[in-house]
Amino acid sequence: xxxxxxxxxxxxxxxxxxxxxxxxxxAMHIAEGFLPPMWCAAWGVLFLPFLVWxxxxxxxxxxxxxxxxxxxAMSGAYCFVLSALKMPSFTGSSSHPTGVxxxxxxxxxxxxxxxxLIVLIFQALLLAHGGITTLGANAFSMAVAGPFVGWGVYWAxxxxxxxxxxSVFLAAFTADLFTYMVTATQLALAHHGAEVTFLQSWGxxxxxxxxxxxxxAIAEGILTVLVYxxxxxxxxxxxxxLNPAR
Amino acid sequence: xxxxxxxxxxxxLKGLSPAIKGVLSMFTLLLCLGVDSTPFSLLVLLIGTISxxxxxxxxxxxxxxxxxxxxxxxxxGALAVAVNITPQPAGFFSLPxxxxxxxxxxxxxxxxxxxxxxxxxxxSCVYFFYVSTPMPQVFGLLQRMHLPAILIEMMxxxxxxxxxxxxxxxxxxxxxxxxxGNQTFGSSFRSLSxxxxxxxxxxxxxxxxxxxxxxxxxxxxxxxxxTGLQKSLPQYWAVTAGYCMFLVLLVLLIKGLGx
Numbered sequence: 001x002x003x004x005x006x007x008x009x010x011x012x013x014x015x016x017x018x019x020x021x022x023x024x025x026x027a028m029h030i031a032e033g034f035l036p037p038m039w040c041a042a043w044g045v046l047f048l049p050f051l052v053w054x055x056x057x058x059x060x061x062x063x064x065x066x067x068x069x070x071x072x073a074m075s076g077a078y079c080f081v082l083s084a085l086k087m088p089s090f091t092g093s094s095s096h097p098t099g100v101x102x103x104x105x106x107x108x109x110x111x112x113x114x115x116x117l118i119v120l121i122f123q124a125l126l127l128a129h130g131g132i133t134t135l136g137a138n139a140f141s142m143a144v145a146g147p148f149v150g151w152g153v154y155w156a157x158x159x160x161x162x163x164x165x166x167s168v169f170l171a172a173f174t175a176d177l178f179t180y181m182v183t184a185t186q187l188a189l190a191h192h193g194a195e196v197t198f199l200q201s202w203g204x205x206x207x208x209x210x211x212x213x214x215x216x217a218i219a220e221g222i223l224t225v226l227v228y229x230x231x232x233x234x235x236x237x238x239x240x241x242l243n244p245a246r
Numbered sequence: 247x248x249x250x251x252x253x254x255x256x257x258x259l260k261g262l263s264p265a266i267k268g269v270l271s272m273f274t275l276l277l278c279l280g281v282d283s284t285p286f287s288l289l290v291l292l293i294g295t296i297s298x299x300x301x302x303x304x305x306x307x308x309x310x311x312x313x314x315x316x317x318x319x320x321x322x323g324a325l326a327v328a329v330n331i332t333p334q335p336a337g338f339f340s341l342p343x344x345x346x347x348x349x350x351x352x353x354x355x356x357x358x359x360x361x362x363x364x365x366x367x368x369x370s371c372v373y374f375f376y377v378s379t380p381m382p383q384v385f386g387l388l389q390r391m392h393l394p395a396i397l398i399e400m401m402x403x404x405x406x407x408x409x410x411x412x413x414x415x416x417x418x419x420x421x422x423x424x425x426x427g428n429q430t431f432g433s434s435f436r437s438l439s440x441x442x443x444x445x446x447x448x449x450x451x452x453x454x455x456x457x458x459x460x461x462x463x464x465x466x467x468x469x470x471x472x473t474g475l476q477k478s479l480p481q482y483w484a485v486t487a488g489y490c491m492f493l494v495l496l497v498l499l500i501k502g503l504g505x
Contacts, residue, residue, distance in 0.1 A: 031320050032372060033365030037280050059396050066467050067457055073400055074453040077407030078446055081415055085438065097442075118401050122408065125376055126250060128315040132272075132372055133279055187326075196330045204331045219435075226439035231446050238450045 029123070029138050030186060032131025039190045044136025047117075050144045054113030061111075071242055072107070076115040079103050080122055100179055101172025102224045104147040105154055106231070108243040116143025141182035150175025164232075165225045172224035176217035180209040250312070251381070251409075258303035259378040263478035264387045266486050270297075271375035273490050278367050281497050287363040289496070294370025302378040312373055313366070320365045328358035381405055386475045399469055410452060415445050 035043075062069040082099040103112050117139045123129040130138045150171040157167035188202035196204075232239060254260065259267065278290040298304050304312075330349050379387075385405075388398050418441050428434035457465075 031316055031323055031365055031369075033279060033320075033368035034323055034361065036282070037276065040279070055394050055397060058400070059394075062396065062467075064467070066461070066465065067454075069399075069467070070403070070453040070457045071450065073403035074407055074411075074449040076400065076404040077411050078449045080404070080408050081411040081445060082442060084412065085415065085442065114397065114400065115404075118397075118404050121401070122405065124372070126408075128312070128369065128373075129319075131368065133275065133368065191327050196332065200331050204329070205326065207331070208326055223435070223439055223442070226436075227443045227446070230439075230443035234443075234447050235450050 029120075029130035029142075030134040030183060032124075032133060034131075035134050035137055035186070035190045037133075039186070040133045040136055042136075043140045043186065047136050047140045047144060050113045051117060051139075054110050057110035058114055068241060071238060072111060072115070075103070075107055075111070075242065076118055079115055080119045083119065083123065084127065097220045097223060098142065098146075098176060098179065100142055100146040101150050101168075101175040101220065102227060104150040104175055105168055105171050105224070105228060106239060106243065109144075109147040109151045111243070112147040113139075113143050116147070137186050138183075141179050141186065145182040146175040146179035149178040165229065168228045169221045169225045173217050173221035176213070176220055180213045180217075181206070184209050253304060253308065253312075253377045254380040256303070257378045259301060260380065262378070263482065264379050264383040264475065265390070266478050266482050267375055267378050268387060269486055270489065271371045274493065275368050275371040277493055277497065278364060278371065281500070282360070282364065283500055284360045284363055286497060286500050287360070287367040290367040291363065291370050294367060294374055297374045298370065298377055302374065304377050309373075312377075313369065316369055317366075320362055320369070323365070324358040324362040327361055328354050330354055383475065390475065395468075402469065407449070407452070407456075411445055411449055414448050415441065418444060 058072060062072070079099045082102065083096050085096060100112075100116075103115065107115065117135075120130055120135060120138050120142065124131050124135065153174045154167050154171035157170050162170075184205035185202060187205045188198055192198045192201035274290055274293065278287060295309065298309050299306055328350055330351070331346050332349050385398055385402050388401070389395075422428065422437045422441065426433075427437035
């Protein structure tokens with residue numbers, strides 16, 4: 001083969017990899033069996049305090065008020081349905097919104113820790129997305145890290161007197177991106193060794209996510225703004241009950 | 247998605263205690279994950295396949311359909327592990343990109359293939375539990391494990407509501423499609439945002455309806471229900487323990503052969 005032919009072959013390989021990378025739907029869940037037991041346990045333990053905090057927070061909110069309990073359960077089911085919807089994406093393949101940003105802005109990070117865990121369990125069982133052994137890792141990235149950063153950004157943007165649409169967009173965008181970053185870190189921590197160092201491995205997973213998920217994060221940010229605008233004008237009363245701090 | 251939910255109700259092992267099914271599937275899953283050897287993963291995949299089809303009575307067609315759901319997902323995850331980025335060329339294929347090299351080495355391919363098989367084997371273990379245990383049994387099991395009541399109650403309600411909301415979303419999506427709501431990229435984006443917000447508004451309305459319906463039937467903040475969990479006979483536990491012991495022996499044998 002001539003050098004130019006070799007280069008063509010290599011270019012076609014890159015295209016194939018790039019296209020393959022855009023096919024997986026909601027690629028941010030770590031699939032069953034991808035983490036060694038030690039890391040499964042470590043992320044699970046790390047998630048535990050947030051879960052306990054979330055459960056107490058929900059319990060206090062629901063005490064003597066069944067309406068809030070019902071609203072929270074509906075919100076959880078809504079997060080699940082949202083993640084099952086197909087989002088049109090710029091690359092032509094279909095992908096799913098994560099709902100992390102919208103859930104955080106509407107319900108707050110404490111409720112998201114519990115609702116996120118339950119949604120992840122049902123995604124693992126009903127849709128085979130994610131897994132039981134990787135539940136702790138996925139819960140930490142999607143139900144804790146993303147919502148907390150999103151909430152922080154939302155709060156900071158509001159303090160800076162940013163318009164509502166901008167704070168919601170920024171919250172959803174950063175929540176998405178931060179979730180990917182944590183997932184990339186989790187994968188890199190588990191999959192580096194003699195051949196590749198942690199940083200090289202991390203760069204690889206971050207690179208994959210940057211190519212595929214950056215456009216998705218922007219798309220989801222816009223979607224979140226559109227949904228938030230309609231929902232906050234139609235259900236102001238219920239949202240105030242669910243999350244007074246909003 | 248809803249067809250998956252019916253599988254467990256048609257299962258032959260529906261009557262077996264969920265605790266036994268849980269222990270069987272979780273023990274195999276954890277062992278497969280911990281041992282991390284390709285022959286053992288293959289064996290677990292085989293056990294999972296046999297127990298799902300011959301054991302739980304799932305037709306092979308549905309089993310393959312189930313396995314196909316995470317297939318691409320796992321394959322691409324494994325591909326990402328096979329390709330590495332290094333400062334110098336390494337392995338039998340390297341491609342210069344921005345001063346670094348995308349490399350594929352033999353060891354990385356073996357590692358990725360092992361990971362792929364292990365992941366598929368783990369999925370088959372979870373599927374065994376999933377296709378033989380209806381959700382109410384799972385909630386009963388969680389209750390028996392003394393998880394916080396509010397968590398189980400939330401799970402139960404969310405599980406019920408998921409199907410209500412999915413139906414609403416499906417109906418809306420059909421009517422949007424019939425009005426060419428997803429003809430262009432822009433319109434499909436707009437349709438999706440309308441769909442997502444309408445489902446949310448509907449969900450909040452439904453939650454009031456559900457609460458009214460439940461309170462008129464005497465709901466006072468706690469759902470008490472009969473889990474109807476089967477008593478597990480001691481001989482079943484003996485068989486389960488025997489199976490676990492057999493697996494551990496197999497692992498020791500494989501480890502011994504491997505050096």
